[in-house]
Amino acid sequence: MSTEKFKEWYENRHEYQRDWKKRTDGKIVGYFCTYVPEEIFYAFDVLPIRILGSHDVQDVTEPHLFAMFCPFCRDVLAQGLKGKYDYLDGIILAQSCLHLRQAFTSWDIHRNPGWSYFLPMPNHVQSPRAIPFLVGEYELLIKKLEDLTGKKITNSDLKMGINIMNSVRRVMKEIYEFRKQDYPPINGVESMYMTCSQFVTDAREWLPVAEDVKEELKIRKLERDPGKRLLLVGSENDEIEFIQMVETLGERESIGATVVIEEHCTTTRYFWDQVEESNSDPLTAIAKRYVSRTPCPSKDWPQRSRLQRILKFARDFKVDGAIVIQQKFCDPHEADIPFVLKFLEDNGIPTYFLEFDVTTAVGPFSIRVEAFLETLEAEDDLF
Amino acid sequence: MAEYQTEPLKCWQKAKELRNNYYKNYVTARDNGGLRWMGSAWAFDAVPAGLGKDVYCITGEPYGASCAFDKPLSAKFLKAAENFGFARDLCAYMRNYWGSILADEFAFGGKYPRADFGWSQHICCSHAKWYQNACELEGGNVPLFVVDVGAGAYPPFEPEMYEHRVKYVADQLMDGIEWLEKVTDRKYNDELFLEAAWNDIRSTNKWAEICMLNRAIPTPMDEKTIYSLYVFGVLQKSNGEFANFYDELYDEVKDRVNRGIAAVGNEKVRWMSDTQPPWGFLKIYRYMEMWGAVSVGSLYTYGLTGMWLYDEKNSDLKPRPLPPTKPRTREEACMMLADWHLSKPEYQHFYHPEYKTKMMDAIAKNWKCDGIILHYNRGCEGLSIGIAENRLGLIERGNKVMTYEGNMGDEQEFDETATINRIDIFLETLGLQKPTNLTEL
Numbered sequence: 001m002s003t004e005k006f007k008e009w010y011e012n013r014h015e016y017q018r019d020w021k022k023r024t025d026g027k028i029v030g031y032f033c034t035y036v037p038e039e040i041f042y043a044f045d046v047l048p049i050r051i052l053g054s055h056d057v058q059d060v061t062e063p064h065l066f067a068m069f070c071p072f073c074r075d076v077l078a079q080g081l082k083g084k085y086d087y088l089d090g091i092i093l094a095q096s097c098l099h100l101r102q103a104f105t106s107w108d109i110h111r112n113p114g115w116s117y118f119l120p121m122p123n124h125v126q127s128p129r130a131i132p133f134l135v136g137e138y139e140l141l142i143k144k145l146e147d148l149t150g151k152k153i154t155n156s157d158l159k160m161g162i163n164i165m166n167s168v169r170r171v172m173k174e175i176y177e178f179r180k181q182d183y184p185p186i187n188g189v190e191s192m193y194m195t196c197s198q199f200v201t202d203a204r205e206w207l208p209v210a211e212d213v214k215e216e217l218k219i220r221k222l223e224r225d226p227g228k229r230l231l232l233v234g235s236e237n238d239e240i241e242f243i244q245m246v247e248t249l250g251e252r253e254s255i256g257a258t259v260v261i262e263e264h265c266t267t268t269r270y271f272w273d274q275v276e277e278s279n280s281d282p283l284t285a286i287a288k289r290y291v292s293r294t295p296c297p298s299k300d301w302p303q304r305s306r307l308q309r310i311l312k313f314a315r316d317f318k319v320d321g322a323i324v325i326q327q328k329f330c331d332p333h334e335a336d337i338p339f340v341l342k343f344l345e346d347n348g349i350p351t352y353f354l355e356f357d358v359t360t361a362v363g364p365f366s367i368r369v370e371a372f373l374e375t376l377e378a379e380d381d382l383f
Numbered sequence: 384m385a386e387y388q389t390e391p392l393k394c395w396q397k398a399k400e401l402r403n404n405y406y407k408n409y410v411t412a413r414d415n416g417g418l419r420w421m422g423s424a425w426a427f428d429a430v431p432a433g434l435g436k437d438v439y440c441i442t443g444e445p446y447g448a449s450c451a452f453d454k455p456l457s458a459k460f461l462k463a464a465e466n467f468g469f470a471r472d473l474c475a476y477m478r479n480y481w482g483s484i485l486a487d488e489f490a491f492g493g494k495y496p497r498a499d500f501g502w503s504q505h506i507c508c509s510h511a512k513w514y515q516n517a518c519e520l521e522g523g524n525v526p527l528f529v530v531d532v533g534a535g536a537y538p539p540f541e542p543e544m545y546e547h548r549v550k551y552v553a554d555q556l557m558d559g560i561e562w563l564e565k566v567t568d569r570k571y572n573d574e575l576f577l578e579a580a581w582n583d584i585r586s587t588n589k590w591a592e593i594c595m596l597n598r599a600i601p602t603p604m605d606e607k608t609i610y611s612l613y614v615f616g617v618l619q620k621s622n623g624e625f626a627n628f629y630d631e632l633y634d635e636v637k638d639r640v641n642r643g644i645a646a647v648g649n650e651k652v653r654w655m656s657d658t659q660p661p662w663g664f665l666k667i668y669r670y671m672e673m674w675g676a677v678s679v680g681s682l683y684t685y686g687l688t689g690m691w692l693y694d695e696k697n698s699d700l701k702p703r704p705l706p707p708t709k710p711r712t713r714e715e716a717c718m719m720l721a722d723w724h725l726s727k728p729e730y731q732h733f734y735h736p737e738y739k740t741k742m743m744d745a746i747a748k749n750w751k752c753d754g755i756i757l758h759y760n761r762g763c764e765g766l767s768i769g770i771a772e773n774r775l776g777l778i779e780r781g782n783k784v785m786t787y788e789g790n791m792g793d794e795q796e797f798d799e800t801a802t803i804n805r806i807d808i809f810l811e812t813l814g815l816q817k818p819t820n821l822t823e824l
Binding site: 062063064065066068069095097098099101102105106108109118120122123124127128129130132133136137140297298301302304328329331332334335336337338339341 | 467468469470472473474505506507508509511512513515516518519527528529530531533534535545547548550551554555558733734735736737759761764765767768769770771772775
């Protein structure tokens with residue numbers, strides 16, 4: 001199955017990226033948050049790759065990051081401080097949460113690859129003023145990328161970048177459609193490998209593999225009982241080990257589950273929304289997309305717009321329950337979580353809350369998730 | 384034996400009265416048909432002033448600090464927030480504030496006075512979420528408008544102040560005025576707005592000028608006193624009475640400097656702090672004064688209320704001069720306020736810790752500090768952002784730095800004994816000897 005390729009890329013991201021540089025003689029810029037417009041980087045023929053953590057215990061960030069900030073930002077910074085990304089030509093952060101900002105700025109101070117940029121992505125995305133502001137910021141970013149590459153770009157380069165990223169989003173959504181089936185031919189772990197492998201590879205090399213996967217899924221059948229259908233909601237999540245544990249519970253216990261949909265910035269918040277390709281002004285079209293995409297909770301105000309999309313996912317993917325996941329100390333999500341939990345419960349979706357750290361507490365989580373699944377079973381018995 | 388003459392501030396009583404009236408006005412606003420609004424200490428409070436002279440506000444941060452000062456009350460509020468489901472590591476002001484709503488109890492007595500609308504600003508992850516949730520906790524029908532000021536750093540930390548950045552903020556203010564008219568059903572008065580906008584600018588300029596006077600040896604104001612005075616800039620910087628009070632305060636502090644009046648008679652060592660203090664434990668400042676160590680201020684107390692510009696060439700921090708003319712139209716006032724506030728020193732560190740390190744180093748050098756004590760404040764992610772890099776940067780620039788961990792608004796996260804032990808060691812490294820006649824804290 002071609003999904004194996006996603007896993008290989010995700011697990012060997014540094015080898016892939018080093019090899020990519022060698023093969024193409026191109027430039028790679030690491031980005032820290034999905035509000036960075038990859039379209040513009042592809043327009044410059046620069047490879048944007050997302051910097052994720054390693055989920056390994058580390059001891060290098062303590063002098064740089066006060067311990068009250070989230071484990072994800074510390075894990076990300078550790079990658080930089082340990083020199084794991086020494087092949088990068090630049091780093092960029094789009095304004096999102098304060099946690100990742102520190103990973104970016106400490107990286108900038110101590111491991112600056114020679115090009116770094118902070119993009120003031122607007123926070124007030126529900127304001128009509130956000131789009132013109134963001135267009136102005138994109139114009140500054142383009143000048144900065146001209147410095148990096150020595151190139152100028154045209155609207156047709158931008159349209160090419162839009163086309164690449166829209167193709168990625170389109171095929172991801174098409175693959176997600178298979179997860180709506182009663183017996184999904186792709187499980188949550190494979191889906192997570194699919195979305196996260198795209199962060200670390202050249203979309204132009206990732207796309208043909210994704211298209212193959214899509215074709216294979218049309219006839220694929222998984223020899224397993226999907227069990228309870230789960231929705232994951234919350235902070236940054238590439239917790240493969242956790243999803244693996246959830247989806248193999250049924251092999252060890254009387255009850256099992258499949259993650260059929262997620263609302264994370266590693267999955268649907270990243271890819272669900274397209275850039276409007278018919279817009280004659282590509283920069284405005286890109287800005288519109290990033291302003292109107294499903295927001296990170298740090299930008300989801302004054303209306304809490306995420307809730308309706310989460311509910312739609314829950315219904316469309318016929319979930320039995322939701323696990324709300326939060327990276328420890330993640331303030332934007334912490335401010336939302338009581339309301340997310342209540343909203344889901346009020347809409348008849350049982351929920352369970354888990355707090356994550358750098359490493360996954362698979363053992364304790366296993367017991368807790370199993371108990372949650374049993375409560376879902378009990379509800380089935382009642383009705 | 385005191386080396387310097389000292390005396391109390393003459394305007395102290397007036398400051399207390401102004402502060403008490405501020406909260407009283409908020410509580411009683413509706414008695415005569417007035418309006419109440421809630422929002423951040425950094426909200427553009429001049430804008431709602433255009434709704435009339437009977438419009439009063441409560442700003443969340445100083446209110447949260449007031450709750451924190453009363454430890455039993457704070458414990459009750461924090462528990463109420465936790466019981467609702469809010470994480471204990473969220474902003475402690477915010478949790479005190481939400482807890483006060485949930486407990487339906489006002490820190491200054493009576494039931495919690497609910498707001499008619501929310502008007503705030505956003506640069507920290509928690510700012511807009513604070514009032515989004517507060518509006519929901521107050522019944523779900525309190526309308527909210529938030530102005531995003533995350534529009535990038537101000538020169539010299541950026542090559543220039545790009546016009547689209549100022550316009551982004553100014554346009555939101557313009558939209559906000561229309562929104563205010565709609566949700567209050569009141570006609571907006573531009574004259575009142577223009578007056579309030581100028582009050583905002585002159586009060587924040589004057590506060591910086593007052594803090595400049597603290598360069599004097601002996602320092603005319605210690606930081607514990609400053610906490611009681613800077614607060615007007617975070618309660619309502621556009622309030623004419625507050626702006627006038629800062630004019631009086633400036634004259635009095637200048638007079639103290641001229642006469643050599645010290646805040647602390649035995650000033651031997653000058654130090655600066657950072658971020659909000661643990662409000663329930665301000666006695667640590669008095670403890671250090673017994674050693675002869677006086678905190679002369681911080682970027683926090685100088686820059687939260689005051690408007691400054693960093694002078695890259697001379698590594699100095701100077702009050703931002705008043706604009707040459709007052710604003711004459713609504714549009715002009717919005718642009719002027721946007722540009723003015725985007726230069727706020729306490730906004731700059733949100734973009735890079737280096738900016739804050741430079742400004743802190745400028746204070747350390749130009750206010751003649753012997754040491755720096757950083758509060759690793761678990762209660763505020765916004766002001767603790769980058770603080771570990773500030774420590775490294777300040778040490779690299781030759782400063783002596785101590786850190787302690789605590790929480791501005793949650794006493795459960797402050798270890799008094801351990802902090803005092805650290806302070807003792809630090810003060811000894813600054814050349815002081817522990818006094819033999821130390822009284823119990």
